[in-house]
Amino acid sequence: MQYDVIVIGSGPGGYVAAIRAAQLGLKTACIEKYSTFGGTCLNVGCIPSKALLDSSEHYHNAAHTFKTHGINLDNLSVDFGQMIKRKNEVVAQTTGGISFLFKKNRITSYQGHGSFVDKNTIKIKKTDGSEETITGKNVIIATGSKPSALPFIKIDKKRIITSTEALTLPEVPKHLILIGGGVIGLELGSVYARLGAKVSVIEFMDGIIPTMDKALGKELQKVLTKLGMEFYLGHKVTGATVKGKEVTVTFDNPKGEKQELKGDYCLVAVGRVAYTDGLGLENIGLTVEERGRKITVDEHLETSVKGVYAIGDVIRGAMLAHKAEDEGTLVAEQIAGQKPHINYNLIPGVVYTWPEVASVGYTEEQLKESGTKYKIGSFPFKASGRARASMDTDGFVKVLADTETDEILGVHMIGPRAADMIAEAVTAMEYRASAEDVSRMSHAHPTYTEAMREACLAATENRAIHI
Template identity: 85%
Template sequence: MQYDVIVIGSGPGGYVAAIRCAQLGLKTAIVEKYNTLGGTCLNVGCIPSKALLDSSEHYHNAAHAFKTHGINLENLTIDFGQMIKRKQQVVDANTSGISYLMKKNKIDTHFGVGSFKDKNTIVVKKSDGTTTEITAKNVIIATGSKPSALPFLPIDKKRVITSTEALSLSEVPKHLVLIGGGVIGLELGSVYARLGAKVSVIEFMDGIIPTMDKGLGRELQKVLTKLGMEFYLGHKVTGATVKGKEVTVSCDTPKGEKLELKGDYCLVAVGRIAYTDGLGLENIGITVEERGRKITVDEHLETKVKGVYAIGDVIKGAMLAHKAEDEGTLVAEIIAGQKPHIDYNLIPGVVYTWPEVAAVGQTEEQLKAAGVKYKTGSFPFKASGRARASGDLDGFVKVLADATTDEILGVHMIGPRAADMIAEAVVAMEYRASAEDISRMSHAHPTYTEAMREACLAATENRAIHI
């Protein structure tokens, strides 16, 4: 069967690319190895983790915050099976929604493992062993990523687990030993900490969420410590052993001493690696970078093979669903002859703990390294009327602006609904707004977003009103 475009992978990058291609009048097919669409994000990533994060936050508030609101509960219990069932219902609703969108946009769906026979021919091997060949002028690789592992630490998927298994446990752990203080680990760690598990975080670096602003990491650690999570920073994991229902994780402390942590589960969350297995890239002369197995592309996200593109987690850059979506749209429009553009500096990053963490643009560390003169304005949520009303007093908004022009260069926030509030910063920076521009915009009162305005006021001649 002949198409204009074949997309391999149906995650956020792949299905968005397919839909945009179809909107532009291109005959499009999508190939997916699993029996549901949506990729990691919808099946074992973004969506199920957010469902559990919300459920665990409801329980935590019922157990610890409702009384201050005058709501008294007795004999509060967790039906963990129902929590997992609801999570799956959320996943199923989302994946079926993607199937509907494929039909609506007249995109052919081929289930099976897709691999290159040549640059225009994809062989789809189905679960029953049969194969189908489809051809296209253009192919978009959108196969995503999978959890990374430590070479000396075998994952049995029962007691030593990845994020995938952590989303479908049959019980709340008594003691979860978490290897990795990044986004994925902290989100899932906070789920189980809220549900009553003891959670110990082992991180090789000297701070958590190390790719984000240092101040955000310090504030998040403070909040999660109040939740009961323990942190072992600067520790190097050396191994793990399983005996029955107990996992013993060994590590070296910053002083070179030996430390052992024992728990009933060990979650390995040390990043993700591009998923390029079985694509047959060697058949068309494409090699992957050794570190991370990434596919090299040019500024148009085209590989060295003309007509073959790659997007999302399989190429360089942050492994974010919304980055993949933007890239899917970009490639579709390039194939259609348009001239789209992505500003990678303005792709926000979010950690969906509570409070949430979000950032866009440059960090102070990056600005200092580049020799850029900047000014900063910060506003704490404890000074926000809306945050005080809801009881969400942890965190702050920090705005970095050019010392001369006042243009906003970076926004970093930790607080209630930061994941939604960061959009204002993205819009502001997309249109190269100054801190004063935002400070002069009316913000509804009382809202969390007033903190953004106050931080901009603080960056503008220290004019914040409420601190």
């Protein structure tokens, strides 16, 4: 079978690339090695983790804030099996939606492992052992990533686990030891902390969510500490062993002194690595970078082999579902002869703890390093009427603007619905708005987004109204 576009992988990057290509009139096929579409994000990443995050937040509020709202409950308990069942239902609905969209857009889908025979020929090895070969004028590699491991720790997927197993545990841990203070680990750690688990975080760096603006990490640590989580920052993990139902994690503190923690589960969340195994890249003359196994692409996301593209987690940049989606759209439109563009500085990052954390543009540390002259406007949610009404007063919105032009250079927020609120900052920065521009736009009252306006007012000659 001959296609205009063959997409290998059906995660957010892959399925969006396939749908956009089909919309543009290109005959499109998508190959997926697993039994369901959606890749890591829909099956064992973004969607199931958010389902558990919401469920655990409901329980936490019922246990800790309902009484203040005048709602009294008796015999509150967690039916963890039902919580997992609901998560699975959400995943099934979402992945099933991709099947519907493929049919709607007349995309041919193949179940099996795809690999290159040559740059235009893909061999599909199906689960029943049979093989099929298809050809395409263009091929998009969208095979995503898998959890990283530490070479000195054996992950048994029972007691020493990755984020994948953390989504299907048979019970709420008594003591979850979390290796890594990044986005994935903190989200899942907060799920179990809300449900009553003791959660200990061991992080090599001196702060959590280290790639984001440092003010966000400091505030998030305060909030999670109030939730009962404990942090060992600047500590180096040296090993983890299992004996029966107990895990022992050893690590060195900043002084080099040896310490250990014992728990019933250990979640290794030290990042992700590109999944490029078995693609047959050597058959078309492609190699991967040693660090992270990334595929090298040019500014058009084309590899060194003409007509072969790569997007999402297998190439440079942040491993974010929405980045992959934007790249999938860009490649499909380029193949169709259009001239799309992505501003990578304006792809937001989000942490779905509660409060949520969101960021776009330059951090304050980056502006200092580059010598850019900037000003800061900040507004705390404790001064927000809407936040007080919902009892979500932790956090703030921080706006960084150019000292001379007032153009917004970065926005960093931690607070209620920050994941949704960051879209206003992205829109403003995409159109190169100044802090004053945003401060002069009407924001409904009372809303959380008023904090964005107030932070912009604070950046504009310190004009914030409510602080």
